[in-house]
Amino acid sequence: MPATMNSGAVKRQSKNPANGVGPSEKEQLGQWGRAWKVDWFSLVSVILLLLCAPLIVFYFVMSCDQYQCALSGPLLDLYSGKSSFGDIWSRAPSFNWTAAKIYATWVCFQVFLYMCVPDVCHKVLPGYVGGVQDGAYTPAGLINKYEINGLQAWIITHVLWFANANYFYWFSPTIIFDNWIPLLWCANILGYAVATFVMIKAYLFPSNAKDCKFTDNFFYDYMMGIEFNPRIGKWFDLKLFFNGRPGIVAWTLINLSFAAKQQELYGQVTNSMILVNVLQAIYVLDFFWNETWYLKTIDICHDHFGWYLGWGDCVWLPYLYTLQGLYLVYNPVQLSTANVVGVLLLGLVGYYIFRMTNHQKDLFRRTDGNCKIWGRIPAYIECSYVSIDGKKHYSKLMVSGFWGVARHFNYTGDLIGSLSYCLACGFGHLLPYFYIIYMTILLVHRCIRDEHRCLNKYGKDWKRYTDAVAYRLVPGVF
Numbered sequence: 184m185p186a187t188m189n190s191g192a193v194k195r196q197s198k199n200p201a202n203g204v205g206p207s208e209k210e211q212l213g214q215w216g217r218a219w220k221v222d223w224f225s226l227v228s229v230i231l232l233l234l235c236a237p238l239i240v241f242y243f244v245m246s247c248d249q250y251q252c253a254l255s256g257p258l259l260d261l262y263s264g265k266s267s268f269g270d271i272w273s274r275a276p277s278f279n280w281t282a283a284k285i286y287a288t289w290v291c292f293q294v295f296l297y298m299c300v301p302d303v304c305h306k307v308l309p310g311y312v313g314g315v316q317d318g319a320y321t322p323a324g325l326i327n328k329y330e331i332n333g334l335q336a337w338i339i340t341h342v343l344w345f346a347n348a349n350y351f352y353w354f355s356p357t358i359i360f361d362n363w364i365p366l367l368w369c370a371n372i373l374g375y376a377v378a379t380f381v382m383i384k385a386y387l388f389p390s391n392a393k394d395c396k397f398t399d400n401f402f403y404d405y406m407m408g409i410e411f412n413p414r415i416g417k418w419f420d421l422k423l424f425f426n427g428r429p430g431i432v433a434w435t436l437i438n439l440s441f442a443a444k445q446q447e448l449y450g451q452v453t454n455s456m457i458l459v460n461v462l463q464a465i466y467v468l469d470f471f472w473n474e475t476w477y478l479k480t481i482d483i484c485h486d487h488f489g490w491y492l493g494w495g496d497c498v499w500l501p502y503l504y505t506l507q508g509l510y511l512v513y514n515p516v517q518l519s520t521a522n523v524v525g526v527l528l529l530g531l532v533g534y535y536i537f538r539m540t541n542h543q544k545d546l547f548r549r550t551d552g553n554c555k556i557w558g559r560i561p562a563y564i565e566c567s568y569v570s571i572d573g574k575k576h577y578s579k580l581m582v583s584g585f586w587g588v589a590r591h592f593n594y595t596g597d598l599i600g601s602l603s604y605c606l607a608c609g610f611g612h613l614l615p616y617f618y619i620i621y622m623t624i625l626l627v628h629r630c631i632r633d634e635h636r637c638l639n640k641y642g643k644d645w646k647r648y649t650d651a652v653a654y655r656l657v658p659g660v661f
């Protein structure tokens with residue numbers, strides 16, 4: 184029997200989260216998904232993000248295209264009067280039909296792989312879990328089924344990419360880099376179209392009306408999504424598709440295209456570019472190898488699907504997560520052997536912490552605590568929550584292994600890995616460091632958001648967990 188810190192569900196108290204104890208059972212009833220009410224701060228943040236995020240992406244990409252990735256370049260030009268907004272805008276490549284065709288082919292191909300090629304990998308790769316899998320309980324008490332075939336899609340896409348680069352020569356391997364800004368417009372069109380479609384769909388034909396959340400605030404609903412798991416037909420799950428493909432499958436292809444461009448421009452691929460390609464490929468492959476586990480992460484089992492995920496997966500992820508590779512095309516960096524070893528070790532340590540922490544929670548939850556963590560039976564806190572249909576469910580929060588070190592040590596590992604990608608680019612410019620700054624903001628915010636949700640879900644039991652594991656990311660610091 185696993186050791187329990189406290190067995191049995193604790194009787195709920197009717198108190199407010201603000202006092203640190205947790206909501207009452209009535210307040211808890213199925214209210215643990217995203218917010219139902221919007222405060223002013225959230226509303227202002229949402230509007231600012233809707234306005235600024237597309238401009239931020241354009242600014243970064245344009246800084247590389249016109250100013251060798253110097254983020255201060257456009258500002259200095261504007262300040263000194265050398266260029267106007269209009270000049271900078273008109274110098275940037277615009278939308279064109281060649282890019283539109285490339286992008287449409289790419290998205291259609293990924294839809295085809297997602298919908299029409301059932302997973303074979305789980306039959307031939309030992310240890311890999313794919314095929315039809317269950318998602319987590321939704322607040323309405325449903326369990327959705329998913330076809331997990333992302334690894335297969337990734338492998339087929341990359342085999343075709345290498346076959347083309349080495350044998351068929353249908354297109355140049357630099358095709359992504361060469362159309363980078365025109366493709367940005369196409370990605371934006373798709374991102375906005377998807378976000379608008381799911382908004383309309385939520386009103387007219389939701390996949391599951393009980394899992395919809397309306398706040399009566401248009402901007403918040405548009406950004407954070409109304410439907411929880413919008414689907415077309417029984418199987419085309421928009422959230423899983425857009426989260427994983429086309430964005431994450433594209434991530435490694437984009438990096439390969441950047442490496443090919445370095446080869447074309449300088450006659451060699453620098454060791455920093457190889458490092459970025461390898462470290463990010465490990466992260467991407469890990470994502471697809473663990474796609475079934477991913478069904479239980481916040482993106483899939485807590486976030487609703489709106490502009491934040493739809494546009495974010497189409498534009499933000501492929502354009503800003505790949506900034507290191509883009510930077511290295513314009514500023515090739517050859518690292519000393521000591522630096523290569525240092526960056527590689529940092530990246531691998533970060534990945535190890537990230538993977539092991541996630542693995543420990545997955546193992547713990549799958550076996551209901553009947554497993555060994557660091558050679559010992561894990562300790563946990565028993566907790567309960569209520570779904571919207573009034574049913575009471577029981578769960579456990581582990582306080583052993585990395586989950587006893589900090590409440591989100593998986594985020595800490597992710598941040599260490601993210602830092603290593605940036606360090607591979609040297610210290611010439613700020614632009615490649617955007618990723619670690621952004622990831623820190625994202626994961627700290629996510630941590631706070633998740634803990635707020637867990638407090639709403641588990642009430643007093645969550646408080647017992649935070650008493651047992653005092654820090655969020657770094658023991659003794661935060």
Ligand code: NDP
Binds near residue numbers: 482544578593594640
């Ligand atoms: P987690 O995998 O940390 O999941 C948090 C959930 O786990 C909580 O809501 C709770 O869910 C459960 N939980 C919390 N504490 C415990 C515990 N002690 N024992 C058991 N279960 C617990 O969060 P994410 O889904 O955000 O992240 C998954 C991974 O994805 C992370 O490694 C993160 O770094 C990475 N990530 C990467 C991003 C990127 O852009 N590169 C973006 C977002 C995430 P429940 O309700 O089930 O109890």
